[in-house]
Amino acid sequence: TQLLEQSPQFLSIQEGENLTVYCNSSSVFSSLQWYRQEPGEGPVLLVTVVTGGEVKKLKRLTFQFGDARKDSSLHITAAQPGDTGLYLCAGVPGAGSYQLTFGKGTKLSVIP
Amino acid sequence: DTEVTQTPKHLVMGMTNKKSLKCEQHMGHRAMYWYKQKAKKPPELMFVYSYEKLSINESVPSRFSPECPNSSLLNLHLHALQPEDSALYLCASSQTGSGYNEQFFGPGTRLTVL
Numbered sequence: 001t002q003l004l005e006q007s008p009q010f011l012s013i014q015e016g017e018n019l020t021v022y023c024n025s026s027s028v029f030s031s032l033q034w035y036r037q038e039p040g041e042g043p044v045l046l047v048t049v050v051t052g053g054e055v056k057k058l059k060r061l062t063f064q065f066g067d068a069r070k071d072s073s074l075h076i077t078a079a080q081p082g083d084t085g086l087y088l089c090a091g092v093p094g095a096g097s098y099q100l101t102f103g104k105g106t107k108l109s110v111i112p
Numbered sequence: 113d114t115e116v117t118q119t120p121k122h123l124v125m126g127m128t129n130k131k132s133l134k135c136e137q138h139m140g141h142r143a144m145y146w147y148k149q150k151a152k153k154p155p156e157l158m159f160v161y162s163y164e165k166l167s168i169n170e171s172v173p174s175r176f177s178p179e180c181p182n183s184s185l186l187n188l189h190l191h192a193l194q195p196e197d198s199a200l201y202l203c204a205s206s207q208t209g210s211g212y213n214e215q216f217f218g219p220g221t222r223l224t225v226l
Contacts, residue, residue, distance in 0.1 A: 031212045042116075042202050042217030043155070050212065088154055095211035098143060098168060102154035 002027040004091050006103030013079055014111050021074045021087055021106045029091035032072045033100070034063055037086040079110045116218035118203050124224045127193060133221045135186040135203030143167075144186040145215065146178060147202040155202055155217075161186060162208060193225045 005024045013019055023032070031050045035043035047056050049065035049072060056063045060083075062075040076083055086107050090100040116137045125131050135144065143162050147155035160168035161180040175197075177189040186203055200222055204215040 033212075033214060035217075040200070040220070040222065042118075042204075042220045045214055045216060048212050048214050090154075092211075092213045097213060098145070098160045098162065098206075099157060100213065100215065105152075105154055107152075 002029070002091065002093050002101045004089055004101050004103040006089055006106055008106060009104065010107050010109075012109040012111065015080060016078050019076050019079060019108070021089075021108075022071070023073070023089035023091075023103050024071045025091065025101075026070065027091075027093070028069050029093060029101070030069070030095045030097070031092045032065060032069075033090045033092070034072070034074055035088040035090065037088060037105075038084075043088055076108075079108075081110045081112050084108055084110050116203055116205055116216050118201075118218035118221050120221060121219070122222045122224075124226065125190065125193065126226050127195075129193075130189070130191045132190065133188040133201055133203075133223075135188075135218055136184055137205040137216070137218075138184055139205060139216065140183075140207075141205035141216070142183060142208045143206045143213075144180060145202075145204040145206075146176075146186070146188050147204065147217075149200040149202055149220070159188075190223075193223075195225050198223055198225045 034046045037043040052067045052069045054065045060077045089103040146158040149155045159178045164180045179187040200220045203218040206215045
């Protein structure tokens with residue numbers, strides 16, 4: 001069974017600070033997705049990374065896929081209260097797989 | 113249209129009731145999913161339909177019965193549930209054949225079993 005270790009589990013920061021969330025595994029994933037979920041709502045897909053070493057930017061969010069496709073990180077620059085939510089990483093075990101391996105999530109609170 | 117819709121938003125039911133959750137997407141996706149999510153936990157996969165056929169059942173109790181009437185609709189029929197089944201039930205859809213399995217989630221149904 002493939003596992004994704006996500007850290008930190010909780011993060012409370014002041015508006016304007018930077019932060020990084022990590023997802024690590026001993027297994028290789030064909031691709032990895034990041035989602036953000038607000039309370040009582042469904043997860044919203046932020047990005048998919050596919051190639052080892054890939055870096056994708058979405059405004060103040062930077063996503064990186066490790067060279068060996070076993071780990072990923074999400075970096076937020078100058079966090080804003082609107083960034084508050086649960087961030088989930090999810091790995092696809094193999095091309096064509098229907099199943100996602102989810103990390104346990106990082107609950108981010110950005111204080112104004 | 114990149115939206116997955118779910119009804120109802122909230123549902124309260126007794127242990128002897130029968131109810132159904134509904135999900136709809138118009139993105140042309142041929143894979144649809146049901147997930148269960150407890151508070152402060154990631155979603156747990158329950159069922160996967162691919163081309164309207166049940167592809168994966170993650171050993172879900174028979175009191176949950178999925179149905180896929182056509183490529184746009186997915187139902188989850190509920191009968192004789194237990195209080196521990198209270199959770200957020202999420203529907204998702206994805207393209208098949210892309211290899212990336214990017215899943216688009218609906219807003220969920222908050223289910224409370226009394």
